[in-house]
Amino acid sequence: MSEPYTANDGTDADVAGTGEQWDLCLYVTDQSPKCLRAIENLRRACEQHLAGQYTIEIVDLLKDPRRAADDQILAVPTVVRRFPAPIRKIVGDLSDDDRLLVGLQLRRSPSQRDDR
Amino acid sequence: MDDTVLTSFTDGAVGPGLEKAPTGIPGLDQITGGGLPLGRVTLVAGSAGAGKTLLGLNFLVAGARQYGDPGVLMTFEESAAKVALNVRSLGFDLDELQRSGLLAVLAFQVDPSETVAVGEFDFAPLFAILDDAIRRVGAKRVVLDTIEVLFGAFGDDTIVRSELSRLMRWLEDRGVTVVLTGERGNGSGLTRHGIEEYVTDCVIVLDHRVNAEISTRRLRVVKYRGSAHGTNEYPFLISARGFTVLPITSVALNYEASEERVSTGIARLDHMLGGGMFRGSTLMVSGAAGTGKTSLGAHVVNSACERGEQALLVLLEESPEQVLRNMRSLGLDLRPWVEAGLLRIWASRPSAYGLETHLAILAELIEEKTPAVAVIDGIASLSNGISSTEVNPEAISIVARKIDLFKSRGITNVITMLDQGEDVSTVALSAMVDTWLQLRNTETNGERNRLLFVLKSRGTAHSNQVREFVLTDHGVELVDVYVGAAGVLAGAARVTQQAVKREEELRIAEELAGRRRELNRSVIEREAHMVAVQDQLDAERTEIKRIDVRAGHLVADTAADRSEMAARRWADATPHNGEPQ
Numbered sequence: 028m029s030e031p032y033t034a035n036d037g038t039d040a041d042v043a044g045t046g047e048q049w050d051l052c053l054y055v056t057d058q059s060p061k062c063l064r065a066i067e068n069l070r071r072a073c074e075q076h077l078a079g080q081y082t083i084e085i086v087d088l089l090k091d092p093r094r095a096a097d098d099q100i101l102a103v104p105t106v107v108r109r110f111p112a113p114i115r116k117i118v119g120d121l122s123d124d125d126r127l128l129v130g131l132q133l134r135r136s137p138s139q140r141d142d143r
Numbered sequence: 144m145d146d147t148v149l150t151s152f153t154d155g156a157v158g159p160g161l162e163k164a165p166t167g168i169p170g171l172d173q174i175t176g177g178g179l180p181l182g183r184v185t186l187v188a189g190s191a192g193a194g195k196t197l198l199g200l201n202f203l204v205a206g207a208r209q210y211g212d213p214g215v216l217m218t219f220e221e222s223a224a225k226v227a228l229n230v231r232s233l234g235f236d237l238d239e240l241q242r243s244g245l246l247a248v249l250a251f252q253v254d255p256s257e258t259v260a261v262g263e264f265d266f267a268p269l270f271a272i273l274d275d276a277i278r279r280v281g282a283k284r285v286v287l288d289t290i291e292v293l294f295g296a297f298g299d300d301t302i303v304r305s306e307l308s309r310l311m312r313w314l315e316d317r318g319v320t321v322v323l324t325g326e327r328g329n330g331s332g333l334t335r336h337g338i339e340e341y342v343t344d345c346v347i348v349l350d351h352r353v354n355a356e357i358s359t360r361r362l363r364v365v366k367y368r369g370s371a372h373g374t375n376e377y378p379f380l381i382s383a384r385g386f387t388v389l390p391i392t393s394v395a396l397n398y399e400a401s402e403e404r405v406s407t408g409i410a411r412l413d414h415m416l417g418g419g420m421f422r423g424s425t426l427m428v429s430g431a432a433g434t435g436k437t438s439l440g441a442h443v444v445n446s447a448c449e450r451g452e453q454a455l456l457v458l459l460e461e462s463p464e465q466v467l468r469n470m471r472s473l474g475l476d477l478r479p480w481v482e483a484g485l486l487r488i489w490a491s492r493p494s495a496y497g498l499e500t501h502l503a504i505l506a507e508l509i510e511e512k513t514p515a516v517a518v519i520d521g522i523a524s525l526s527n528g529i530s531s532t533e534v535n536p537e538a539i540s541i542v543a544r545k546i547d548l549f550k551s552r553g554i555t556n557v558i559t560m561l562d563q564g565e566d567v568s569t570v571a572l573s574a575m576v577d578t579w580l581q582l583r584n585t586e587t588n589g590e591r592n593r594l595l596f597v598l599k600s601r602g603t604a605h606s607n608q609v610r611e612f613v614l615t616d617h618g619v620e621l622v623d624v625y626v627g628a629a630g631v632l633a634g635a636a637r638v639t640q641q642a643v644k645r646e647e648e649l650r651i652a653e654e655l656a657g658r659r660r661e662l663n664r665s666v667i668e669r670e671a672h673m674v675a676v677q678d679q680l681d682a683e684r685t686e687i688k689r690i691d692v693r694a695g696h697l698v699a700d701t702a703a704d705r706s707e708m709a710a711r712r713w714a715d716a717t718p719h720n721g722e723p724q
Contacts, residue, residue, distance in 0.1 A: 095268035119262035
């Protein structure tokens with residue numbers, strides 16, 4: 028988290044804007060409401076904070092269950108930040124925007140911010 | 144024997160319709176009357192290292208190999224490769240089973256540090272993976288190894304709880320038999336996260352404890368709905384053959400009772416026991432240190448080998464070489480029997496293994512080659528491990544199982560143990576043995592002597608006499624002790640007493656001879672006297688006769704005299720021609 032950041036809403040510290048291409052993967056099962064919500068929430072957050080520098084792969088585990096075993100995915104919906112390292116996993120429908128950003132390390136958690 | 148126990152459980156206890164999936168674990172299937180509830184969930188709870196995973200794996204491997212039930216292992220603790228590696232030493236080749244399509248191994252590693260929960264989620268992928276694996280191998284058995292790690296991994300345990308509950312119902316609907324493992328918690332619950340609440344049918348608790356520095360593993364069936372089950376704690380062990388539970392098989396008490404007598408190799412002892420030990424019976428020899436217990440055991444073994452029978456000598460205190468040497472000094476050369484393959488000697492310090500391992504090794508030894516006679520020397524060291532002050536009840540139960548092992552196979556067995564009189568351990572064991580010999584030291588006149596008592600001998604009129612137990616260069620001999628006013632005398636005291644007695648006898652004999660001589664002399668005297676008297680008698684009789692004859696003459700003479708005189712007078716008065724009147 029040594030990247031320089033640009034303030035985009037005045038209060039939150041944002042770590043995007045370094046030009047890195049983010050590689051995200053969202054695991055879902057079929058068209059379950061939770062999953063549909065997650066797709067929507069993730070897309071919105073990325074558009075807001077990582078516009079133009081992210082890719083999202085969406086994997087339907089019902090169609091490819093062995094992919095879940097290979098990728099060690101037990102719960103849906105799950106977002107995996109494959110790049111930048113380290114790997115982060117966020118489980119749930121991503122309905123809480125703040126926690127999603129902290130989870131993706133798009134934003135430092137309040138405690139980390141206080142430390143600075 | 145095993146079958147009988149199994150039947151007795153099955154007959155009495157299992158209601159109709161409750162089918163079971165055999166675990167293939169010897170002993171566990173006996174306790175549970177056939178295995179785990181078929182198509183239901185069983186929880187195996189235990190602390191770390193208690194053997195939960197192994198029980199689950201044993202269940203899967205036995206299913207795949209013996210019962211034609213393919214299985215799925217889902218582990219959350221280790222990688223698939225690591226699991227396979229860990230169990231290879233126990234003879235489970237998971238890779239092979241996977242290649243033959245009998246097993247699917249799914250490994251998940253859950254790292255709470257890289258996962259956060261944001262909003263609602265479910266375990267649909269878990270279901271999908273399981274579903275896929277179950278379909279792929281046609282699984283009838285599923286093991287979820289410590290699914291509890293999912294708690295805390297997602298930051299929202301309420302969802303985890305409800306999802307796991309759903310998973311259990313889903314698995315039961317699929318008709319697969321499930322084993323869940325759970326970590327033992329510190330609180331009152333069986334598991335740390337209370338997963339027992341999803342499991343209503345069968346709960347097994349594994350325990351691993353250390354007592355007197357010897358570890359023991361225990362298994363208990365806490366709950367088994369709809370089926371009777373053994374409720375005791377049963378020791379189990381993990382050996383090269385996998386998982387084995389040791390039920391106390393003697394509950395059945397259905398050994399064959401042989402009428403055949405087996406010699407102990409000590410003729411006098413056989414005689415005291417009414418002809419020897421019964422074949423298949425148990426002889427316990429207890430005694431203080433140095434009373435000759437090992438020697439007695441060696442005699443029994445030697446005698447069996449002389450008859451051409453297989454014998455097993457288990458040494459818990461000495462090395463085989465030591466015993467071979469010591470016995471040779473008694474004139475018992477056991478080495479030829481070892482070389483001929485008749486006698487097997489196995490020596491191990493009991494503290495070297497856990498008690499169960501010890502029993503398992505013994506069982507394996509017996510299985511390899513069943514001996515006719517087995518001797519375990521120094522069983523007390525099992526009880527005590529390295530501390531000799533306390534009696535370990537687990538050791539007693541192990542000894543009981545050993546005796547049982549022998550008896551169930553008709554093996555005549557001798558166990559020797561150190562005792563300090565009738566202490567708790569010997570008394571506890573005495574109920575299990577048929578014949579109990581006690582060797583006691585007596586200390587008198589500055590020497591120690593060994594006395595042998597027959598404390599009990601079932602089914603036998605046995606001697607109530609104490610014998611002195613003498614170790615000679617040609618083996619053990621039993622000698623009558625001297626019982627007199629001064630009590631029981633043995634050793635030098637006995638020898639002295641015997642000498643005193645011999646002298647006394649000699650003196651009496653001499654006395655008698657003297658008296659006889661005296662009487663003889665008297666008889667001779669009297670006989671001589673009698674001859675003299677007879678002579679006198681004869682003389683007197685002769686005298687009487689002579690007197691009688693003389694008296695007769697005298698009368699005749701007088702008459703003649705008188706007639707002459709008359710004639711003469713008549714001549715004076717009348718002529719001579721006239722007849723005297």
